Amino acid sequence: MTAGNGPDFLIIGAMKSGTTTLQAQLAAQAGIFMTTPKEPNYFSDDDVFAQGPGWYHALFDAAASGDLKGEASTHYTKLPTYPQTVARLADMVPAPKLIYVIRDPVARAVSHYIHEWSEGRMGDDPVAAFADHPELMAYSHYPMQLAPFVARFGLDAILLTSLEELKSDPDGVLSRIGPHIGSTTPLIWDHGLGAQNVSSERFRRLPLHRLLVANPVARALRRNLVPAGLRAKIRKARTHGDRPELPQSLRRELEQRFAPDRAALATLFPDHPALSLAYGFVPQ
Template identity: 60%
Template sequence: MTTSGPLPDFIVIGAMKCGTTTLAAQLAAQAGVFMSTPKEPNYFSDDAVFAQGQGWYEGLFAQAPPGALKGEASTHYTKLPTHPETLARMTALLAAPKLVYMIRNPVARAVSHYIHDWSLRVVGDDAEAAFRSRTEFVDYGCYGMQIAPFIEAYGRGAVLLTCLEAFQTDPVAEFARVAAHLGLPEGVAWQEGLDAQNVSGARFRRLPFQSVLVDSRAARALRRGLVPKALREKIRARRQMTARPEIPADLEARMQARFLEDRAGLAQVFPGHPALDLCYPFRPA
């Protein structure tokens, strides 16, 4: 293992749609902490990004102030089986990073994942068809399966398990747990003024050629000059999902059974962890 530049001290490794963007924003707001831009470089997971080389990755942390703890947050790192090379690449470069794995109710996560993909036009309006055909909605919520390889590679002490529900209940206390695990400087604290980031309910469906026809400065100027505001808002509202999709009862029951089976593995690694109750309200009493 050879390095020529700065590397992260810690990584938020997932899971997708579990609050990692908000956590990364909170970490970035702390004195003595430097977070990468982009927030999700996905260096170890995505082949095209990894091909840019170690120098590119080290460059993400080159502007960190002396003594600052450096971190990144890439949810692709816990997306098995989609990105099978992630851990081998990570262990080849990072000897002992601190890891944070953030989870949530896996059924709710799957719904948020669907909304995310719907907004990107990866899936259509038929939520039932999407849930029945796309295995990643379940796979990415099998947290025990996803985290086990990291535990084996880096040890239980390297990984902090946290969950969205804990942050929703007591963000100050839960952020203090994260800070202690990462070894953040004294005085860091949850910033009440920062809004939740990347919320699924705030997503709008992308339009064909959106970068040219919608997002460009010229397109924005034309819309404001030619299209009445009321009409713009009406069109925008049609691109937003107004109600969270429902999973058919039979399919949800099968999903819950799979998640509970996976939970048993998670409980073996994190026995008695509060997330085991908070994230699985559908577990039989």
Template identity: 50%
Template sequence: MQPDFVIIGAMKCGTSTLATQLGQQDGIFMTDPKEPNFFSDNDQYARGREYYQELFTPALPNDIKGEASTHYTKLPTYPETVSRMIAALDQPKLIYMVRNPIARAVSHYIHEWSTGVIQSDIETALENDAELVDYGCYGRQIMPFVTAFGAENIYLTSLEEVQADPQTALAGVCRFLGHESAVKWHEEQAQMNRSAERIRKFPMHGLLFDNPVARAARRALVPQRLRDKIKQSRQMSDRPEMSEQSKVRLQGIFAKDREILAGIFPTHSALQLCYPFVDDE
């Protein structure tokens, strides 16, 4: 058993929300875990195709089956993704979700800061952590999939489009997948965990904070005021702002990459919605 579609990214562009919304629709099945990262991560791929296929066995016979792994569009970090997909999948439908790449880079930085991967300020990170920029070069990331599977099998959407009209955006994705039943956007699901990325996690975070036994003990033994102070120390109080110099540098990089995206999807609304810093006239 294999997926009918795959959400392939991009990271920090709303793919988790989209996957959750699709999974809420009758007739659409999403894997658990949401991000198998099977074709990208060597340790996951080593588990074998049978493991991957079993992720879809809970689906009902007529379900449209999908998974969502943002690692699939993380070049050059995961260079074997496309070749592995070609060998395993028979013309899957692919969904690629993008957003303003400047905003995506900031969100990516916050994510890496919250998990403790990046310790520096955003200016230093933009100089030293290439993936903050690389993963937002959407044209470069999607081109290997276009070559392998054809542009007609790729649905491009954007966080901006979803935010502007979530119901219509979801319906468009479902039409692409061949889902003929009525669809409904569940706003309560979309609101969940939107602030979680700003909480810094550290080694043993899950054991000390997410574990129900530890949580109960903490509430019983640690005063609320102290718990609040500790929580605030692990939160990013303000969204970081990159310097004007960095912004101009990144705008140049992303504007050049946009030309690749425009060559593939020449009339797509994302070309305007996600690149307000590019003047086509």
């Protein structure tokens, strides 16, 4: 276990790849403690890191004696946005156990775009969004994201899985995670928990959202004046039924850009089932 009150293991990403579901499953296991908030982003974000190690260590204060302690921050694999992550982590946790969850890189990038679109930070044109926001692709270049962790901590520190593998063989994934993070008891997937943070339930933020929707006065007025059934219909109308669709030409371009990453990952993780599941668009 880690000396002091730091983490024993970290889920380091990738964004929109099922890390919230995995975090919830690990938090439900006896002998494992996961932080609240789920994503401290301590080693990545300058403003969070500035709060100091005392703030970060305090996130683990509620862990019981003997618990394995973990956190899950997708910002840790968001190069080039957060370049200091690995150096900062190594200073506090010299030998961490890491879990990296990937996903079909095109699907991840699209889900990332829809996330930003629903928050009102990107427009309705996906071609323009991908041209103007290179991070949509960068965060799906998994070998690039992993490279600093491999160089600093070694390949044995990293357990790879994928969203697709979490769906097809969740018990098998947990059976590998347990020994990797040092659990002495088998980890059992709680099938009653369900998926967490599902993108299809996200709705498009309207202009002036905070003023008209996300404030206590507006919420109270809606509850008192608008029938529950009508509120549900309005919310349903604002979900992803009208979300932008990726043109086939852009999809093919993304597949071509991401295809070489499968071979690069295969050199690190030969015959790993997550690769064939996540890169189904790459001919075998």
